Amino acid sequence: MLSSSGTQLLRAVAAYSWRRARPRLSPPGITLTQRRRLHLAPPFLLDDYIPRYQLLSEVDAAKKRSLAYAHLTKCNLCPRLCGVNRYETTGMCLIGENVKVNVIAPHFGEEPCIQGHNGSGSVFFSGCNLRCSFCQNHDIAHQRNGFDLTPEELGEWYMKLQEVGHVHNVNLVTPEHVVPQVALSILHARTLGLKVPIVYNTSAFDSLASLELLDGLVDIYLPDFKVWSQKASRRLLKADDYAAAATESIRVMHAQVGDLCFTSDGIAKKGLLVRHLVMPGQEDEAQEIVKFIAENVSRDTFINIMEQYRPNAHVGKPKRRARKKADGAEDGEGEESGEGVRYAEINRAVTTHEVSAVRKAAEAVGLWRFCDPPRHDGFAM
Numbered sequence: 001m002l003s004s005s006g007t008q009l010l011r012a013v014a015a016y017s018w019r020r021a022r023p024r025l026s027p028p029g030i031t032l033t034q035r036r037r038l039h040l041a042p043p044f045l046l047d048d049y050i051p052r053y054q055l056l057s058e059v060d061a062a063k064k065r066s067l068a069y070a071h072l073t074k075c076n077l078c079p080r081l082c083g084v085n086r087y088e089t090t091g092m093c094l095i096g097e098n099v100k101v102n103v104i105a106p107h108f109g110e111e112p113c114i115q116g117h118n119g120s121g122s123v124f125f126s127g128c129n130l131r132c133s134f135c136q137n138h139d140i141a142h143q144r145n146g147f148d149l150t151p152e153e154l155g156e157w158y159m160k161l162q163e164v165g166h167v168h169n170v171n172l173v174t175p176e177h178v179v180p181q182v183a184l185s186i187l188h189a190r191t192l193g194l195k196v197p198i199v200y201n202t203s204a205f206d207s208l209a210s211l212e213l214l215d216g217l218v219d220i221y222l223p224d225f226k227v228w229s230q231k232a233s234r235r236l237l238k239a240d241d242y243a244a245a246a247t248e249s250i251r252v253m254h255a256q257v258g259d260l261c262f263t264s265d266g267i268a269k270k271g272l273l274v275r276h277l278v279m280p281g282q283e284d285e286a287q288e289i290v291k292f293i294a295e296n297v298s299r300d301t302f303i304n305i306m307e308q309y310r311p312n313a314h315v316g317k318p319k320r321r322a323r324k325k326a327d328g329a330e331d332g333e334g335e336e337s338g339e340g341v342r343y344a345e346i347n348r349a350v351t352t353h354e355v356s357a358v359r360k361a362a363e364a365v366g367l368w369r370f371c372d373p374p375r376h377d378g379f380a381m
């Protein structure tokens, strides 16, 4: 029996099924399939693809189930290392034994190779293990905002996305703090007949333990590499050393799935796709990030340099008077002071010059697979 919010979501998913009925137009004398087979890059082209979770043996699946339950009883699954029993309480991510989900629906705001024609089956989780001052989803990331689902119910939603929404993949958005539940949900969905790839859409603040649990379950890793320096990590993300976790995680992700590969319809099926959101005045951070990817991951990494940064969350809010903490430090969380705004250095959109500087830096270190509109009439591969 679905709750009323569950029914609403099911309607949202069903609304996308109209796309299936739309006629597709092709020029006379040429079929759509023929057109799509142009301009493919053979090293990254797959004849066919079976999701990794479908190839897992029953023994390995059982091991993963036990590991997932064990992690929940003493959670050190992300660099926050809270060590809490999530059946009894919550850690920094605010989420216990069940996931809290804000939206489940086909989504058309992803890269063309991820969203395709039918959309990416996105699951937006509430809660997060980072506290980015500029978070573009702070209403669901910094507070619990959504409805609770058990891992089994979550797996059943993947089936609805596949069967009703006809999506190209299941896209888990900000899942770092719910990895055990995600692992259990994928294992449940595989018994129900899930056959689309799983996308792990992460801020890259992951741990080796969680990536080990995900090995064999995830097909596409989609990490957003945010900042490089400890200073920026502490100030903007409220994490001591984000880059240390992100660099280690992205190396392991690439070791698991390799470079991004596509089938001949232009849809990504397996591999690593790295995002970087260009931020105002932070080109030095970006230059270190693209250098790391080229030198330590792969020059064939598919990369999306994003320009849509806008001030959000705490950025541009009135400054607060610093409050003395017990150790004498100031935490800046006191009353409004009326003098200036918080995070003034990133309180604007990025310029085209800044975006183009990051792109040039990426090209200079040898990266070449960018998420650009194709220069030909085929797919961006």
Ligand code: SF4
Pocket: 075, 076, 077, 078, 079, 080, 081, 082, 083, 084, 090, 091, 092, 093, 094, 095, 129, 176, 177, 178
């Ligand atoms: S996933 Fe949540 S509870 Fe577990 S270590 Fe991270 S923040 Fe803490």
